[in-house]
Amino acid sequence: MRKVRVYITLKQGVLDPEGKAIQTSLHSLDYPEVEDVRVGKYIELQVKEGADLKGRVAQMCEQLLANPVIEDYQIELEGAR
Amino acid sequence: MRKVRVYITLKQGVLDPEGKAIQTSLHSLDYPEVEDVRVGKYIELQVKEGADLKGRVAQMCEQLLANPVIEDYQIELEGAR
Numbered sequence: 001m002r003k004v005r006v007y008i009t010l011k012q013g014v015l016d017p018e019g020k021a022i023q024t025s026l027h028s029l030d031y032p033e034v035e036d037v038r039v040g041k042y043i044e045l046q047v048k049e050g051a052d053l054k055g056r057v058a059q060m061c062e063q064l065l066a067n068p069v070i071e072d073y074q075i076e077l078e079g080a081r
Numbered sequence: 082m083r084k085v086r087v088y089i090t091l092k093q094g095v096l097d098p099e100g101k102a103i104q105t106s107l108h109s110l111d112y113p114e115v116e117d118v119r120v121g122k123y124i125e126l127q128v129k130e131g132a133d134l135k136g137r138v139a140q141m142c143e144q145l146l147a148n149p150v151i152e153d154y155q156i157e158l159e160g161a162r
Contacts, residue, residue: 001116007123022124025145031137035082036127042088043103046117056112064106 003078004047004057008066009040040071053077084159085128085138089147090121121152134158 010016019037026034043065047053054075061073091097100118107115124146128134135156142154 009123009125019124022145026141029141029144031141033129033131033137034126034141035129036125038125040123040125042090042121042123043100044090044117044119044121045115048114048116050114056114060107060110060112060115063110064103 002047002049002053004045004053005076005078006043006045006057006061006065007040007074007076008043008061008071009073010038011070011072014070041065083128083130083134085126085134086157086159087124087126087138087142087146088121088155088157089124089142089152090154091119092151092153095151122146 016038018039022039023034023037026037045057045060047057050056054077057075058073061075062068066073097119099120103120104115104118107118126138126141128138131137135158138156139154142156143149147154
């Protein structure tokens, strides 16, 4: 079993209204130092060991986890345990 | 300016219906090796340098970004740039 972490972020240039809303709220909560907020997803998978694990997770991202038109993804495999 | 990464995850024991839905979808897309999926949030902040930057971001998490009753958060500061 291996833990795989997937980070999904909006591509540069794609508007992030949720991030903007958070930024506005942070300003009104008296955190004026926050200059930009981008919101993404963080997905933790527990995957059985197998051939080309990272490649298969990349396929999962393309097919289901991310929207490759507007999102980037990054995959991190944790040491086996 | 400093980039701060915040990872928000559900606490252990808190049900994650979104994760379960993704797992079921992955199984029907022929990825039976996926044994568990947990979904969290990934937030990137650009914050002006200042005193106790990490402490202030922790306060933002407690007040707005996370729900500390059911969620954990982890803060990562990137090198200044």
